[in-house]
Amino acid sequence: MNDQERHTLLHSFLHWEQVQPEVVYLTEPRPDGSVKEFTWREVGDQARRMASHLRSLGLPAQSKFALLGKNSAHWLMADLAIWMAGHVSVPLYTTMNADTARYVLDHGDVKLLFVGKLDGKSDNWFQISSALPPDLAMIGLPMSPPLTAHGASLWDDIISTSPPLKDVHRPTPGELATIIYTSGSTGMPKGVMHSFRSIAAYAKGSASYTNASADDRLLSYLPLAHAAERAFVESISLYSGCHVYFSDSLETFTADLQRAQPTLFISMPRLWYKFYAAITAKLPATMQALLSRRTNEAAALRRWTCLDARSSCATARHWPICVKPWRQAAGVPAQRATRRYLTGRASSTRH
Numbered sequence: 001m002n003d004q005e006r007h008t009l010l011h012s013f014l015h016w017e018q019v020q021p022e023v024v025y026l027t028e029p030r031p032d033g034s035v036k037e038f039t040w041r042e043v044g045d046q047a048r049r050m051a052s053h054l055r056s057l058g059l060p061a062q063s064k065f066a067l068l069g070k071n072s073a074h075w076l077m078a079d080l081a082i083w084m085a086g087h088v089s090v091p092l093y094t095t096m097n098a099d100t101a102r103y104v105l106d107h108g109d110v111k112l113l114f115v116g117k118l119d120g121k122s123d124n125w126f127q128i129s130s131a132l133p134p135d136l137a138m139i140g141l142p143m144s145p146p147l148t149a150h151g152a153s154l155w156d157d158i159i160s161t162s163p164p165l166k167d168v169h170r171p172t173p174g175e176l177a178t179i180i181y182t183s184g185s186t187g188m189p190k191g192v193m194h195s196f197r198s199i200a201a202y203a204k205g206s207a208s209y210t211n212a213s214a215d216d217r218l219l220s221y222l223p224l225a226h227a228a229e230r231a232f233v234e235s236i237s238l239y240s241g242c243h244v245y246f247s248d249s250l251e252t253f254t255a256d257l258q259r260a261q262p263t264l265f266i267s268m269p270r271l272w273y274k275f276y277a278a279i280t281a282k283l284p285a286t287m288q289a290l291l292s293r294r295t296n297e298a299a300a301l302r303r304w305t306c307l308d309a310r311s312s313c314a315t316a317r318h319w320p321i322c323v324k325p326w327r328q329a330a331g332v333p334a335q336r337a338t339r340r341y342l343t344g345r346a347s348s349t350r351h
Contacts, residue, residue, distance in 0.1 A: 008171050008196035009203060009238040010083045016241040017044040020214065025237075026073040029248040029256055031143070038073050047077045048164035050139075050155065051084035055165060057112070057137075061086045062176060064108050068092040068128065069116020071220045071246050074141040074155060076234060078114045079178075086169035089178045090191075091225035094123035098131035100184050105133065108179060108191060112136070115152065117143040122249075173197035180227050192227075202231045203239035210264055214241035219260040221247035222267075232266045 016025075021041035028036045038046075054065070065082045067089055069075055082089045090108045092101065105113075113136055118125040125145055132138075138152035147154075171177070177196045181189040206212070218237055222229040237244045245260035247253050 007173055008175075008177070008200055009235060010080070010168075010171060010196070012200075012203075012238045012241075013040075013044070013080060014168070016040050016214070016238075020241065023214070023241075024243060026076065027243065027245045027260070028073040029246065029252060029259070031248060035259075036073070038077075043073075043077055043080070045164060046074075046159050047080040047084055048168065049159035049162040050078065050081035051168065052165040053158045053162045054081060054085035054087065054112075056162075059087070059111055063087045063111045064090050064179065066090040066092050066105065066108065066110045066113045067116065067225075068094065068113060069118055069141060069144065070094055070123065071222075071224050071229070072117045072141065072143060073246065074143075075114075075116050075224055076244070078116070078139075078141060078155075079234070083171065083177065084165060084168045086171075088176050091178070091180060091230070092128075093181075093183065093223060093225045094118060094125070094128075096128065096184070097124060098127040100189060101128045102131040104181050104189055104191075105131075105136070107189075108181070110136070113138045114141055115139070115144045115147060116141040118145050120145060171196050173200065178230075180225070180230065199231065199235050200239070203235035206232065206236055207240045210236075212236050212240040212242060212264060214243075216240065216242040216263045217260055218242050218244050218264055219247060219257060219262040220244055221253065221256070228266065232264075236264070 017040045021044075022039050024037045025040045025043050026038040028038075030036060065078075065087050067075060067078055067082075068091075079089050090104070090110055092104060096104070104110075113132070115138055120126050129145075129150070132150065138147060138150050139158065140147045140152045140154045142155060144152075173196050175196050176193055177199055178194050179191045180194060181191050183189065210216075218233050220229065220233045222233075224230055224234065233244060236242060242264070245256065245262070247256035
């Protein structure tokens, strides 16, 4: 499939679903310690069944459907289902307060809310749930909190009774794909409108820069409601056919990182400092010096510390002062991701 045929990320997904249907696309650890894998075919089947249900609701094309939940396989499946049905996804931060949630749902004219992985401890689910309009339709993804009081339908129930959508919507590049709201730290959140063209442009450029391919592995642990994670993990994986691994929680992050052994990796400066602190606390200076060598022993050590990613990104202008020389000595390749992850239009009026 050449770039001309890869009009949008949904077109790219349909391509990979066809050429590598039995290859694992998503690997997800669960809170009970189990690990669930989904092939490209399985992801496509579930997304099509949900898209069929969404289409049956009879809502106008380009209706807004919100996604609230921590990173999970079904977060990505729901996003694909929304696109397949011809609608627009609106990701929500799991840490927003009730007032912000109420504003975004109203401002974005959200017709339906997907509720995903939430525990009410590391997120603001209880505050957010108190702000939900009583007439807002809801669908609970696997690992969602109890939603009986909200009259929500469940993902598994819907896909078990819905046939796969046959006439999947194939968007044009200029169509609106998603609205990503800012955090609201400097006032009320702004809804930034991203077309399929803009998110595909980022994916294409990043894939070219990093030489991303279907052999690459990505770890999804930063919030998918944020442009950086959405662009780097979701967009690159759909464009290049990469394998995405998820992290279950902060407590399991090290094990999740070692399971994924990511070849492409993105992080924030403060997290790079935590990586630096954790590794320097465990490795004496002599072993740290070994990381930069080109020997089998050094390669094994880099795999153990998960420092063998082919390309690592920092999402700010500068690396932490103490980390930069350590990273260079350890042989960790890096690039700086710009703040303009995607080019979009900010909207302060109802869509």
